[in-house]
Amino acid sequence: MTVFKFALKRSFSNIANLVFLTLFPVACIFLPRGEEWPFLPYGYQYFGIIILFIGIRLAAIILEDREKGVVKRLAVAPISHFNYLSQNLLAYSVILILQCAIVVYGGVLFGQELYQPGWLFLLYVSFSFASLAIALAWISIYRKKDVAFLIYMSLIFIVVVLGGLIIPVEMFPDLLKRMAVILPTYWLGQGLNWVVFGEEILDFLIINGVLWLYTIVFVVIGSTRKI
Amino acid sequence: MAIYNSIRCNWKHEENLVGNEQGARWMKKLMEPYVFVNAWRFLMVGVLIHLWIIGDSMSSSFILILLLLITTSLRWRFPLPIWFVFIDVFICSLYFPYTAISYYGLALPIFELARKGKALFSLVLFSVLFFTSVSSSILFWFFFQALFFGVFSYIAIKNQEEYRLDVDEQRRARYELEKIKTDLLEANQLVSQEAELMERYRISRELHDHLGHDLTGASLALQAYEYVQDPKEAETLLQEVKNRLERSTKNLRETVHNMTPITQIGVERLEKIMQSFYQVEIKYQKSGNMLTVPAYIWGLLESCLKEALTNVARHSNATKVEIDLQVTESIVRLSIQDNGTVKKNSLSGSGLRSLQMRSRSMGGSLAISNRENGFILVCVIPLEKES
Numbered sequence: 001m002t003v004f005k006f007a008l009k010r011s012f013s014n015i016a017n018l019v020f021l022t023l024f025p026v027a028c029i030f031l032p033r034g035e036e037w038p039f040l041p042y043g044y045q046y047f048g049i050i051i052l053f054i055g056i057r058l059a060a061i062i063l064e065d066r067e068k069g070v071v072k073r074l075a076v077a078p079i080s081h082f083n084y085l086s087q088n089l090l091a092y093s094v095i096l097i098l099q100c101a102i103v104v105y106g107g108v109l110f111g112q113e114l115y116q117p118g119w120l121f122l123l124y125v126s127f128s129f130a131s132l133a134i135a136l137a138w139i140s141i142y143r144k145k146d147v148a149f150l151i152y153m154s155l156i157f158i159v160v161v162l163g164g165l166i167i168p169v170e171m172f173p174d175l176l177k178r179m180a181v182i183l184p185t186y187w188l189g190q191g192l193n194w195v196v197f198g199e200e201i202l203d204f205l206i207i208n209g210v211l212w213l214y215t216i217v218f219v220v221i222g223s224t225r226k227i
Numbered sequence: 228m229a230i231y232n233s234i235r236c237n238w239k240h241e242e243n244l245v246g247n248e249q250g251a252r253w254m255k256k257l258m259e260p261y262v263f264v265n266a267w268r269f270l271m272v273g274v275l276i277h278l279w280i281i282g283d284s285m286s287s288s289f290i291l292i293l294l295l296l297i298t299t300s301l302r303w304r305f306p307l308p309i310w311f312v313f314i315d316v317f318i319c320s321l322y323f324p325y326t327a328i329s330y331y332g333l334a335l336p337i338f339e340l341a342r343k344g345k346a347l348f349s350l351v352l353f354s355v356l357f358f359t360s361v362s363s364s365i366l367f368w369f370f371f372q373a374l375f376f377g378v379f380s381y382i383a384i385k386n387q388e389e390y391r392l393d394v395d396e397q398r399r400a401r402y403e404l405e406k407i408k409t410d411l412l413e414a415n416q417l418v419s420q421e422a423e424l425m426e427r428y429r430i431s432r433e434l435h436d437h438l439g440h441d442l443t444g445a446s447l448a449l450q451a452y453e454y455v456q457d458p459k460e461a462e463t464l465l466q467e468v469k470n471r472l473e474r475s476t477k478n479l480r481e482t483v484h485n486m487t488p489i490t491q492i493g494v495e496r497l498e499k500i501m502q503s504f505y506q507v508e509i510k511y512q513k514s515g516n517m518l519t520v521p522a523y524i525w526g527l528l529e530s531c532l533k534e535a536l537t538n539v540a541r542h543s544n545a546t547k548v549e550i551d552l553q554v555t556e557s558i559v560r561l562s563i564q565d566n567g568t569v570k571k572n573s574l575s576g577s578g579l580r581s582l583q584m585r586s587r588s589m590g591g592s593l594a595i596s597n598r599e600n601g602f603i604l605v606c607v608i609p610l611e612k613e614s
Contacts (some may be wrong), residue, residue: 178280181289190286208286213293221298 003084007091010061016171024050025099029106033113037168039196041112044120047103048127048165048188051096055131057139058092060149063139072227081225083213089132096128112134116195119204123191126211130184132213137222164189184214260383267376271335278328278447281404288326294318295332296520302339310344312336327361334373341377342384349374369373374483412588419523422614430486437478445471451454480524493517493525500532501550506540507565508547515554524608527585528552528561534578535563543602557610558591564603 012018028050031043038045062085065071076082104121107114114120135152142148160166162176163185169177180186191207198204256262275292298315301307316338322329331350340349353370356363361413448468455461491499493516499508520528532550547569553560579595586593591608 070292175280181286182276182280206290210290210293213290213297217296217300220297220304224304 001087003079003087004091007061007088008094008183011058011091011095012060017057020054021095021099023052025103026106029110029112031212038192040114040120040192041107044103044107044112044114045165045192047124047184048192049156049160050098051124051128051131052134052160052185053153054096054099054129055092055135055181056149056152056156057129058095058182059132059135059139060145062088062136063142063148066226067143067145071225075225085223089136092132093129096132097125100124100128116198119198120192120195122164122208123188123195123204125205126192126215127184127188130211130214131177133218133222134184135222138216140222140226159183159185170182184211187211187214259580260380260387264380264384265303267338267380268302268335271338272296272299272372274573275332279326282326284326284328288322288328291318291322291326291329291332295335299335308341308346312339315339327359328368329363330355330359330361331369334369337370338373338377341374342380344381344385346374346378346381349377353463408584409588412585416523416589419526423522433482433486437482437487438475441471441475441478445455445475461598490524493520496525496529497532497552500536502528504536504540507545509550510547511550511552512531513552513554515559517554519556519610520559521611524559524589524610527582527589528559528606530585531561531582531604532563534582538576538602539565539567545601554610558607559610560605560607562603562605566601568599568601579604 012021012107025047028043028047031041031046033041035044065074069148074081104114104117104124106227108117125196139148162180163183164167164172164180165185165188168185169180169189172180187207187210191204191211194204194207266474272292272295275295279289279292295315295318298311298318302311306572313336318337319329319332323334333355337349337352340346340352356367356370359366365534387430445468448464448471452461452464452468455464490496494513498511501511536548539548543565548563548565551560551562551564579593584595586606586608589608591606593606595602595604
């Protein structure tokens with residue numbers, strides 16, 4: 001588990017990462033409620049965006065390894081690519097799960113109205129994995145960390161807007177409404193709605209299932225070894 | 228500044244080369260049939276997503292597309308066995324009652340079956356055309372294009388594999404041939420050395436048999452002569468010595484005559500070639516002890532000379548050829564230079580290439596350059612020190 005420990009340490013190594021990984025999520029707890037929409041406090045509606053950012057921030061460490069030639073050296077070291085990748089992803093998942101826990105249960109302690117905190121936590125965890133997988137697939141295309149990060153940031157905004165996290169999907173024209181379903185952020189939005197109004201547990205499980213399917217697709221695509 | 232500029236130019240040139248190489252590699256990657264196979268697979272998923280967007284299926288039926296996307300990306304990443312298509316068929320059949328997209332999704336297993344050379348099995352999947360509620364004519368053509376492209380990729384990939392095997396085999400054969408060629412050249416050298424040793428042995432035996440006997444007799448007779456008192460007997464002995472010496476002189480002459488080859492070898496052979504070449508004026512000079520050069524090197528030098536002179540006669544407008552043969556203690560160097568001005572790339576000639584290879588196998592080199600003032604061929608072969 002050397003890679004795992006090292007990945008954990010590296011994730012907190014610079015100030016930018018520290019801000020992303022600790023301050024932003026904590027700040028989410030204290031954001032106020034909206035008047036009519038969103039149904040959850042702003043911090044919880046927008047936490048999905050932060051999860052997407054954190055995903056690419058963490059996955060970019062793998063890209064950095066590739067840029068610096070660490071992956072090349074690992075290829076001849078007595079460690080398999082699967083080992084390297086899985087331990088890295090495990091470390092990032094642990095960080096993301098911890099953040100989700102802090103945000104959800106911090107909010108409960110702070111006194112935010114979260115309706116069903118347990119299910120909300122589960123939804124955030126599912127979305128975190130999907131976000132991490134998407135980031136992993138994204139960086140597998142690129143060789144330069146900065147380029148990958150910048151393009152992904154602009155993409156996040158499109159995905160977030162079209163997915164209905166910032167603007168409610170109901171306002172979209174029909175075609176956009178149908179297209180929104182392709183994006184994982186749509187399913188997060190639906191999940192958040194379920195947490196507020198949800199009755200049928202099956203709906204919520206389907207939403208989580210879709211997020212998990214996204215995770216599998218993108219992990220399969222993103223786990224290619226690129227030296 | 229000039230140096231800086233030249234370095235910059237070089238660097239840019241190298242960068243261009245690297246760029247070109249990368250471009251070529253990309254092109255090569257793009258030309259692979261597997262790229263098109265994967266592109267088709269993901270394109271099909273794209274078509275399904277499009278159908279979903281323009282259709283009126285429920286959000287939950289989008290899971291079908293996600294599941295098919297998973298199997299597609301698994302196929303892209305790993306070589307999966309043929310039975311994996313059953314999973315696609317199973318996933319699609321689960322959604323038959325809910326959405327029409329599931330029927331279109333069957334194009335993926337049809338394609339996979341055809342791609343693996345099992346196009347006939349995929350025809351079974353065509354049977355859903357009779358049960359579906361969606362427009363079966365469009366669905367038929369959709370399935371048909373999947374089948375068609377699947378068969379096409381099957382043929383393309385099969386051909387590529389066959390070509391690859393063929394090329395591998397040819398390459399192996401070429402390497403073997405080159406090895407045999409080198410072995411032959413080495414064997415040639417070895418045989419020549421062996422022949423020289425045998426010849427030496429034969430000469431020593433001949434000398435021993437024909438001369439040794441008489442000379443020893445003469446020597447013994449001379450020793451006896453010192454002790455002989457009787458002048459008559461001494462006279463006979465002296466006559467005997469005289470006879471023996473005469474006979475051995477005659478034998479020596481005969482032996483040498485018998486052993487001298489009729490065909491010319493070595494430097495004389497080279498000179499003979501030059502004399503018989505009358506098209507162009509030849510200026511010839513030599514230096515060093517020609518006897519130290521072994522026979523197999525003469526063979527190569529002779530080939531070099533012949534090839535160079537033939538090239539001069541055939542391709543050049545030269546009027547004069549300078550031939551310089553130098554033998555030192557460690558090397559033998561033959562240079563042939565003409566004053567022709569015709570620029571022709573003679574490097575591609577197979578004769579010169581084979582000579583280069585032969586000289587390399589002897590540890591030497593053969594350099595050819597086409598200068599402004601003529602064509603020059605220099606052959607340098609190291610001489611082995613006799614132990």
